[in-house]
Amino acid sequence: MANPLLADTPGAQHLLLGNEAIVRGAVEAGVQVVTCYPGTPSSEVPDTFYRISPEGKYYFEYSVNEKVALEVAGGATLAGAMTLCTMKHVGVNVAADPLMTLCYTGAPGGIVLLSADDPGCHSSQNEQDNRYYARIAGMPVLEPATAQEAKDMARDGLLLSKKHGAPLLLRTTTRVNHLRGPVEFGPAPDPGKAEGFKRNPSKFVPIPAFSRPMHVALLERLDALREEAENSPYNTVTGSGDFGIVCSGISRAYVADALEATGLTDKVSVLELGFTNPMPENKCTEFLKSVSKVLVVEELEPIVENELRVLAQKHSLDLEIFGKDVLPPNGEFNVTMVENVIRELLGEEAVPAATCDQPELPMRPPNLCAGCPHRGTYFAAKKVFGDDAVYSSDIGCYTLGILPPLQAADFLICMGSSISAGGGVAKASGQTVVAFIGDSTFFHSGLSGVANAVFNSHDVLLVVLDNRTTAMTGHQPNPGVDRTVLGENDHPLDIESAVRGLGVTEVRTVNPFNQKKTLAAFEELKELNGVRVLIAKEPCPLFTRRVHKKVATQVAYFTEAARGNFEVLDTLACPAMYRDGDMPAINPILCNGCMLCLQLDKNIKAKKRGS
Amino acid sequence: MSDIKPIRIFMTGVGGQGTLTATTLLAKTVLAAGLPVTSGEIHGMAQRGGVVESTVLIGCKSPKIGHGEADILLGFEPMETLRALPYLKKGGLVLSSTEFMPPLAVAMGKQECPTIEDVKKAVAAHTDHSYFMASQTLGLEAGALQSGNIALLGALCGAGKLPFGPEALEATIKANLPEKIQAINLKALELGVKALDA
Numbered sequence: 001m002a003n004p005l006l007a008d009t010p011g012a013q014h015l016l017l018g019n020e021a022i023v024r025g026a027v028e029a030g031v032q033v034v035t036c037y038p039g040t041p042s043s044e045v046p047d048t049f050y051r052i053s054p055e056g057k058y059y060f061e062y063s064v065n066e067k068v069a070l071e072v073a074g075g076a077t078l079a080g081a082m083t084l085c086t087m088k089h090v091g092v093n094v095a096a097d098p099l100m101t102l103c104y105t106g107a108p109g110g111i112v113l114l115s116a117d118d119p120g121c122h123s124s125q126n127e128q129d130n131r132y133y134a135r136i137a138g139m140p141v142l143e144p145a146t147a148q149e150a151k152d153m154a155r156d157g158l159l160l161s162k163k164h165g166a167p168l169l170l171r172t173t174t175r176v177n178h179l180r181g182p183v184e185f186g187p188a189p190d191p192g193k194a195e196g197f198k199r200n201p202s203k204f205v206p207i208p209a210f211s212r213p214m215h216v217a218l219l220e221r222l223d224a225l226r227e228e229a230e231n232s233p234y235n236t237v238t239g240s241g242d243f244g245i246v247c248s249g250i251s252r253a254y255v256a257d258a259l260e261a262t263g264l265t266d267k268v269s270v271l272e273l274g275f276t277n278p279m280p281e282n283k284c285t286e287f288l289k290s291v292s293k294v295l296v297v298e299e300l301e302p303i304v305e306n307e308l309r310v311l312a313q314k315h316s317l318d319l320e321i322f323g324k325d326v327l328p329p330n331g332e333f334n335v336t337m338v339e340n341v342i343r344e345l346l347g348e349e350a351v352p353a354a355t356c357d358q359p360e361l362p363m364r365p366p367n368l369c370a371g372c373p374h375r376g377t378y379f380a381a382k383k384v385f386g387d388d389a390v391y392s393s394d395i396g397c398y399t400l401g402i403l404p405p406l407q408a409a410d411f412l413i414c415m416g417s418s419i420s421a422g423g424g425v426a427k428a429s430g431q432t433v434v435a436f437i438g439d440s441t442f443f444h445s446g447l448s449g450v451a452n453a454v455f456n457s458h459d460v461l462l463v464v465l466d467n468r469t470t471a472m473t474g475h476q477p478n479p480g481v482d483r484t485v486l487g488e489n490d491h492p493l494d495i496e497s498a499v500r501g502l503g504v505t506e507v508r509t510v511n512p513f514n515q516k517k518t519l520a521a522f523e524e525l526k527e528l529n530g531v532r533v534l535i536a537k538e539p540c541p542l543f544t545r546r547v548h549k550k551v552a553t554q555v556a557y558f559t560e561a562a563r564g565n566f567e568v569l570d571t572l573a574c575p576a577m578y579r580d581g582d583m584p585a586i587n588p589i590l591c592n593g594c595m596l597c598l599q600l601d602k603n604i605k606a607k608k609r610g611s
Numbered sequence: 612m613s614d615i616k617p618i619r620i621f622m623t624g625v626g627g628q629g630t631l632t633a634t635t636l637l638a639k640t641v642l643a644a645g646l647p648v649t650s651g652e653i654h655g656m657a658q659r660g661g662v663v664e665s666t667v668l669i670g671c672k673s674p675k676i677g678h679g680e681a682d683i684l685l686g687f688e689p690m691e692t693l694r695a696l697p698y699l700k701k702g703g704l705v706l707s708s709t710e711f712m713p714p715l716a717v718a719m720g721k722q723e724c725p726t727i728e729d730v731k732k733a734v735a736a737h738t739d740h741s742y743f744m745a746s747q748t749l750g751l752e753a754g755a756l757q758s759g760n761i762a763l764l765g766a767l768c769g770a771g772k773l774p775f776g777p778e779a780l781e782a783t784i785k786a787n788l789p790e791k792i793q794a795i796n797l798k799a800l801e802l803g804v805k806a807l808d809a
């Protein structure tokens with residue numbers, strides 16, 4: 001039986017994650033090519049496409065980074081294929097270069113770029129608002145608020161993009177990606193074959209002489225899309241009254257629930273914008289004319305608000321506009337926050353803030369797992385370099401090395417920056433630099449940093465934490481992996497050959513669970529200058545369990561002689577270890593059998609799991 | 612949606628506990644009862660032993676619950692119940708596990724967890740409507756530690772605050788879980804409902 005997400009079952013209803021709903025929407029549009037770089041909160045879109053790909057009628061790939069993903073997707077749509085490209089918000093920074101040009105060349109097959117933004121920084125380094133990108137590039141934008149809309153907008157976005165040849169931004173936020181709601185399915189037609197690339201250099205080669213008319217064509221497309229926005233079913237006016245609310249994205253849900261709570265649903269006029277760029281100027285102007293006071297509810301930047309202020313000025317409208325003066329420009333909203341602003345503007349009393357006396361509680365930060373090979377690498381690095389080196393970190397599970405007692409992350413800029421920014425520190429100050437990068441991040445954007453470091457004679461020790469998978473985002477394949485949930489990797493790239501090919505001569509590969517050899521490699525490389533690479537190679541234990549179906553047969557335990565000695569427990573911070581009165585102990589269920597601790601204390605022994 | 616009185620359920624636990632599976636089962640049960648449901652989860656670093664918070668909302672459009680908005684707080688770990696207490700409306704319903712899963716700093720002896728009495732006291736100051744049960748032990752009694760979540764869900768369905776009873780959850784378990792683990796989970800459900808009277 002076909003996976004329900006692929007089945008042609010119009011009318012069927014399923015409870016779907018927002019990200020699964022996007023997959024279904026793309027299938028209903030007839031998507032032919034899907035590319036991505038994974039990243040929370042976008043990852044379940046590509047992961048679902050990947051999982052069901054043996055049954056699907058589309059081409060899917062995990063690309064090595066977002067720029068490459070969008071370039072592959074760009075080629076696909078130029079070849080007439082209906083294409084979806086997915087990434088998290090900061091990924092769009094990486095893909096910004098091809099994005100700007102694709103909006104000039106246009107997208108004959110249609111292309112939707114999913115940008116999963118993260119207000120509140122649930123799993124990101126910033127909370128940038130990617131609706132700005134759409135304005136820089138000249139893209140239509142759809143912003144869903146429910147699972148049903150996530151499905152419908154993915155479908156309609158692809159169809160609209162193809163109709164106008166315009167790359168379209170499907171902009172979600174964490175709450176939308178990770179909500180679950182009922183979704184009613186439409187038909188899922190057979191996508192057929194891509195139409196093929198049709199040569200037309202004046203449209204597709206942006207040399208200056210062609211770029212100028214391409215820009216004119218882009219502006220004309222935006223005019224046509226503005227008309228679409230005026231008539232879009234995603235832009236609706238409801239309610240009535242002198243007080244207006246304009247809202248977009250997930251804020252529409254907060255407004256709906258807040259009005260429900262105040263009982264004011266019918267006493268307030270609401271303009272909901274789901275199709276937010278180009279703004280439907282006529283619809284918005286008519287709405288502004290119909291009210292004397294308007295509240296704009298949008299998370300992060302005042303984008304809709306500012307456009308409304310421009311319209312009010314253009315049409316000499318005399319009304320009060322509230323937005324970022326009463327709601328925060330950072331973080332997420334919630335129903336009570338929105339409800340209280342509405343109440344305040346209507347001259348009503350606010351809902352009293354919830355108070356709750358609470359003692360200070362121990363935090364529960366995420367940790368490197370028991371049996372994580374990064375612990376072995378960090379432990380050895382700190383032993384050799386202590387606090388004398390600057391530790392340049394990168395993005396992945398291993399960023400958790402920031403926590404005490406390992407504290408092996410001093411600064412971090414972005415994906416792939418460990419080596420290049422580390423080189424910058426060394427060049428600027430002459431300080432000793434140890435840079436850490438994971439295997440997936442190495443292939444994402446570490447390669448060019450290594451080439452640059454060799455070319456410019458940087459003095460940096462790069463440690464590649466090669467755990468044979470993309471662990472942080474859920475074990476997606478990367479070019480270096482041996483196998484995936486769907487089978488063997490036919491072309492595994494070898495990191496050691498790659499760095500040697502880039503001109504690094506001092507390269508060592510160790511298993512970080514072998515402390516003696518790892519320490520020796522660090523000591524040796526410490527004495528050398530220039531670009532040196534240590535590859536700490538050992539699979540993520542969670543990945544080993546899930547994909548290789550293997551669990552270590554032995555676990556570690558403290559013998560009686562260890563009583564009162566907590567040194568290993570304190571220095572490794574392994575989540576399997578705990579204090580049991582005056583005895584250090586290891587939880588055999590949590591122990592992954594890495595045996596790192598055995599090498600640090602003769603009072604720790606191994607025994608058969610379950611004995 | 613206006614004819615349905617909104618019910619907001621806030622769920623909290625520790626990564627790896629199966630909180631999200633329980634959340635989805637409850638959301639499916641609401642949907643099967645013909646009610647409008649939205650559910651929310653925060654993923655990300657959860658599998659590294661962090662806190663996992665999720666929501667199930669009946670008759671609402673938003674998937675999020677702010678402070679003071681939850682009608683029901685379901686805590687799969689007692690310290691997380693305490694941490695999430697600000698989300699609960701005064702007088703709301705609390706169902707919580709009594710069995711602590713100490714975070715690393717506590718396991719290493721650097722910090723201390725509150726006692727279960729501390730948790731009960733704080734909850735009592737917020738509401739007089741609460742149930743505490745050793746849900747993991749109930750899970751073990753049913754046949755698997757993980758099914759302790761279902762025991763707590765069963766208790767929720769039996770507590771009379773939802774527009775359906777434990778039999779609705781029973782039907783969802785039968786329709787959605789693999790056959791080989793159904794019996795354990797149905798047993799856990801039964802034990803959870805019984806624990807309400809304990």
